[in-house]
Amino acid sequence: MTFALRSVILASGLVFFGLAIRRAGLELSRSEIPLDWDSIRWSYLVLSVLSGMAALVPPCVAWQAILRDFGQSIHWANSLYAYFLGHLGKYVPGKAMAVVMRVGELHRHKVLVRPGIVSVFIETLTSIATGAVLGAILVQWMDCPRWLRLSALAGIPFAVAMLVPQVFRWIVGRIAKSRIGQMPAGVVSAIDGRLMSRTVALSALGWLFQGTSLWLVLQSLVKIQPEFATSLSSLSVWLVCVASMSLGALAGFLSMLPGGALARELASIGVLLSILPQPIALIATVLVRLTSIVAEITMIAGSKWIQILYGKAAAVRTAPGASDQDLDLG
Secondary structure, three states, X not given: OXXXXXXXXXXHHHHHHHHHXXXXXXHHHOOOOOOOHHHOOHHHHHHHHHHXXXXXXXXXXXXXXXXHHOOOOOOHXXXXXXXXXXXXXXXXXXXXXXXXXXXXXXXXXXXOHHHHHHHHXXXXXXXXXXXXXXXXXXXXXXXXXXHHHHHHHHHHHHHHHOOOHHHHHHXXXXXXXXXXXXXXXXXXXXXXXXXXXXXXXXXHHHHHHHHHHHHHHHHHOOOOOHHHOOHHHOHHHHHHHHHHHHHHHHHHHHHOOHHHOOHHHHXXXXXXXXXXXXXXXHHHHHHHHHHHHHHXXXXXXXXXXXXXXXXXXXXXXXXXXXXXXXXXXX
């Protein structure tokens, strides 16, 4: 991918990233309850950002492991940046840009395009399917609209199907046999129960951190609605937050809208209404979207910094006369 094309793609991602922030601000301004920023417990919002950052790590580790299973050699610092850079692309309409940005960055470091694309789809679909199953199970015990519980329940078989290695192996196998889908031997056979179980487990851990991020946002709002202060600290509320985030992400993914606009919020609010009034549910949903954006920006910047450090260390190691005492991040 040429520098000019990468620049255009990155710029478009940043534009839509900014639009997502602007949209969140407009939604907050329309809330029935004016948001008094002085009443916000900011320490909890900071913790929400940190939890959002932590939530991004397990699926990243899962994806890096898939690349290794596919026989693709890339330093963890480079794959780390590729993963987080891809999050910028999901704010571009159609979501295809997320794949383009991640695989394009991989290709710069000699990773083959086809195994790279397959790895992205397996990680992404497994993460969404894991969240769908987790959220669908949790909402059955919540005071949600009946249509939401039934819809979530009906989706479980389809989500579970995406977690079965034979499904991915069959799809990738058919593609691999085509002229345009030829890829290295071993990619299809690498898609096994071990790979899928590991990816599901790490995805589930990520969703628990996502739910914690929303739960921390609720803790930041207790001064706005003091009557909820005690109840919002319970385990049941945390489980509602996990379901809200996982089902919201599913709705956003299926909508194909930039960043899951509107669809994500509607699903998340629908779950939160089981414990909160509509204005507070709206504020919480928008605030967690903002903390998630800050978390993603921070991880993109942090992973780029790590990549730069690795690049400098690699240059030192390969320089004439370099010694074993030179900086080594590998």
